[in-house]
Amino acid sequence: MNRSTAEHGVTPEPQRPRCQEYQDIKHERAQALEAGDRQTAARVTETMSAHLWKVHV
Numbered sequence: 001m002n003r004s005t006a007e008h009g010v011t012p013e014p015q016r017p018r019c020q021e022y023q024d025i026k027h028e029r030a031q032a033l034e035a036g037d038r039q040t041a042a043r044v045t046e047t048m049s050a051h052l053w054k055v056h057v
């Protein structure tokens with residue numbers, strides 16, 4: 001049971017990709033940030049931008 005809606009209602013994100021892989025990466029990053037794991041968060045951020053370049057450009 002995922003509640004992956006909400007939280008993003010305010011800020012408009014232009015060209016927000018909606019693919020499952022991106023959602024997974026985003027989720028992983030959110031969890032790392034929540035856990036205060038900056039190293040993992042930074043690594044996942046890299047994975048995220050790599051994914052955007054590779055798949056969505």
Ligand SMILES: [Zn+2]
Pocket residue numbers: 017018019020021022051055056
């Ligand atoms: Zn994607």
